[in-house]
Amino acid sequence: MGAQRPFSDLLPDLIGFAPELVGEIVDGIRAAIPDYDRPRGGPYDEVIRSGVERNVLGFVAWLADPEQPLDQRNELCRKLGALEAMEGRPLAVLQSAYRIGAQLGWSRIWDLLAGRELSAAAVSALADALFGYMDDAAELSRAGYEQVRREEDAKRDAARLLLLRDLVRRRGADCAALAALHPAAGWAAPDQVTLVALPANAPVVRPLLDPDLLLDLHAPEPYLLVPGPLTGPRRSMLEAALAGGRAAAGLTVPPARAADSLRWARRVLALVADGILDDGTLTSCEDHLVSAWLLADGPLMDEIARRRLAFLTREGEKRRQWLADTLRAWLRTRGPAGRMSEDLGVHVQTVRYRMRVLEEILQEELTDPDNRFATETALRTSWLRGRPGRTGGGTTTAGSSGLDSL
Incomplete structure (x- = not known):
């Protein structure tokens, strides 16, 4: 996007009303977006005003010299996006502020063009320059926002992994106390949990998993923790996320007994692998208690x-x-x-x-x-x-009682 020569005689006027335009945009953003309507003169108000000012003055300076670097503007926009992520707001809130700023800016420029003899092509080029400049600023903020979100997600996932491993290793541990030890996990301790065992390298579609599940998918024997019982919706969610693979669910137990639930789930999964049990994608220990007990040793x-x-x-x-x-x-x-x-x-x-x-x-x-x-x-x-239908080792023919090994 290069500045056009017909813009040159507009630059003095643009520079002249730029400070006033900054105030108008700040007021417009505060009025339209409640999240930004903070006490005037406070730290947050200064951040908003600084962001608007840097973009308005930066645009005017860029029109005057399209070759000048925009490093300061770019860094500020990335920081604005990062601040939104740290504040926990949706990115759409900041994007709305950019749109308001662009619209108010163009409204003032349009008033300035009244009575001027500019071709339609020149006017269109000026509009493209303004909205393109603001689109670039918004995209920089998106990059800053997503970087912080990725970092926060990584910290949360790491904390949740440690929490999960603590739960299954420390038999009888207080779940709420463990959750408090890992505040970055952002996970509320439930009254009950259900552990689910997965085969190695299980094809799990992670975006389909409920966000409150705890996962250890890179363990030699992968598994995950479902807060609460394995309800119908939870089962449907898991079956969709497993993408046709196989898994086994342990019994629903208090968190202090998570290790027991996982042990039972892994036992049932072994029986599925041997072809002794097979309920499709997800086999529940609840449905095979006696069988799991009889075949435990x-x-x-x-x-x-x-x-x-x-x-x-x-x-x-x-x-x-x-x-x-x-x-x-x-x-x-x-x-x-x-x-x-x-x-x-x-x-x-x-x-x-x-x-x-x-x-x-x-x-x-x-x-x-x-x-x-x-x-x-x-x-x-x-x-x-x-029994008939078994696919693992030791398969017998239909009608056999599996007595040949006696």
Whole structure:
């Protein structure tokens, strides 16, 4: 944007009314924008007046000599934007002040042009020069504003990461006290939290996450913290942000037990990875409490299964399968043969025959509550590990009870 020669005879008048124009623009901004209507003569009023004055006088000087540097004007505009960010105001407030200044400035210049013989092209060029100058000033302020916001966001994210790690490492810690130790986090301690475990390198669309979540996405085992329970809207938000990936949510607990929630979430995520559980994008521990408990210690459950189900290893594959299925049905229902026949899809007489076989093999173990419970957990665990649809290691065919590993 270069100054045009026809502007030369306007410069003395522009210089003459520049101080008055500064006052008019300051008054116009104060009247239109309540955030800037501060006590006259105070520090904030001086900042506004200085900003307007530097831009008005800078524009006139720039018209006189388009080659002169605008370093001071540029630095001031960046600082004005930075001040807006530090004050916590939207950038739109300052942008509105720039528009008011440009409009009032052009109104006075238009009055000055009355009676002057300038071509339409010259008038248009002068208008372009003014509004272009102010657009540049506004863009410089945007840059200053966004730099401060980026710095503040980085400080907030770092503080929130430290807060999150403290919560999951310090079992029983006071959440409110930890939040107070990290004031830059700007995070209100909730009464409950739900931890969510993610696979390594999970494809998370961060802009879709609610702003109050705490994140540790670069940990070897990434995770995040949801304040409060996993409500329907929270679940929908997570499913959208996970972009088709997989995650597991722990139980909702007081913040002092965040480590427990994360441990359960990671356990469920491991079961998802093994193909034992699969509820789609987000699998909740709440929906699989018994399964998570039964499979929490694989080697121990293997030993329980070997001891409680040893009698099955002496049977052929087909007989072993129907014995296990019948025993599971009986332990699950304690129902009559008719009910079990419906569950198993076999004739009632077949059920009665199978139960006689089981009674002969197990004898008093079927009547002892502790033995029944141990046997039921062993069968349930074997079924979970080998149920149809499992995609992880040890996959069995449809109808199998996962007993081949006994």
